[in-house]
Amino acid sequence: MRLETKQKLLESAKELFSKKGYYETKISDIVEKSGVAQGTFYLYFKSKEEIFLQLVKALHEDLLEKLGKYLNTDLDYQTAIKSLVKDFLTEVYLNKEIAEIFFTHLFGLNEDFKKFYIKRISDIQNLLFNILNNYFPEEKSQLLSTIILGFIRQIFFNCLTSKNFDLELMVSKAEKGIDIIFNGVNQEVQI
Known part of the structure; x- marks a missing residue:
């Protein structure tokens, strides 16, 4: 489950960075697209x-x-x-x-x-x-x-x-x- 969540976050981040760019992509966008809570993001990434x-x-x-x-x-x-x-x-x-x-x-x-x-x-x-x-x-x-x-x-x-x-x-x-x-x-x- 943990690996799946991390992978979801990475895939969502890749898609958003590709579409919106680095500076326009927010952590809140990544977690929303991934369907996880904001705090979950910080379990995997600083x-x-x-x-x-x-x-x-x-x-x-x-x-x-x-x-x-x-x-x-x-x-x-x-x-x-x-x-x-x-x-x-x-x-x-x-x-x-x-x-x-x-x-x-x-x-x-x-x-x-x-x-x-x-x-x-x-x-x-x-x-x-x-x-x-x-x-x-x-x-x-x-x-x-x-x-x-x-x-x-x-x-x-x-x-x-x-x-x-x-x-x-x-x-x-x-x-x-x-x-x-x-x-x-x-x-x-x-x-």
């Missing part, structure tokens, strides 16, 4: 910031689980990285409002959000590194994972700032960018 951060953490864990499948795959590295980027952009697309709130309103205001972001970036870079390290020497894998991560972050921010987020177009651009990166790598540039 504040609106805390429920938002838990929501973002849950989305991140979900994403890492989905992207983790590319560690042990029969796909070649280029296809695996393209698929990983496509899945990442799809998750951004499905949760654009939450990501937008996180980066445009809260990132600079809260130390916990900054720490979480740094951890998230590190997790994704480690995932990229581990995929690439199956095919390239460690130094090259480290450099490639940094380059690809920078590329993904730029596409991510383009998605957040785009009024008309066209998922297919963003995925297509990302795939072309990955091709350019790996075509350069396949030229055997010495590092």
Whole structure:
């Protein structure tokens, strides 16, 4: 029952944050939508910031689980990285409002959000590194994972700032960018 109540609160918060935004959503809105008493909210969360951060953490864990499948795959590295980027952009697309709130309103205001972001970036870079390290020497894998991560972050921010987020177009651009990166790598540039 407790887990169901917490999940209801998280789902209601996600829906309200997505529709109304962070600042316009009140704790009273979340509890009303969840059908629980206001005091019940505080059994699970200390504040609106805390429920938002838990929501973002849950989305991140979900994403890492989905992207983790590319560690042990029969796909070649280029296809695996393209698929990983496509899945990442799809998750951004499905949760654009939450990501937008996180980066445009809260990132600079809260130390916990900054720490979480740094951890998230590190997790994704480690995932990229581990995929690439199956095919390239460690130094090259480290450099490639940094380059690809920078590329993904730029596409991510383009998605957040785009009024008309066209998922297919963003995925297509990302795939072309990955091709350019790996075509350069396949030229055997010495590092």
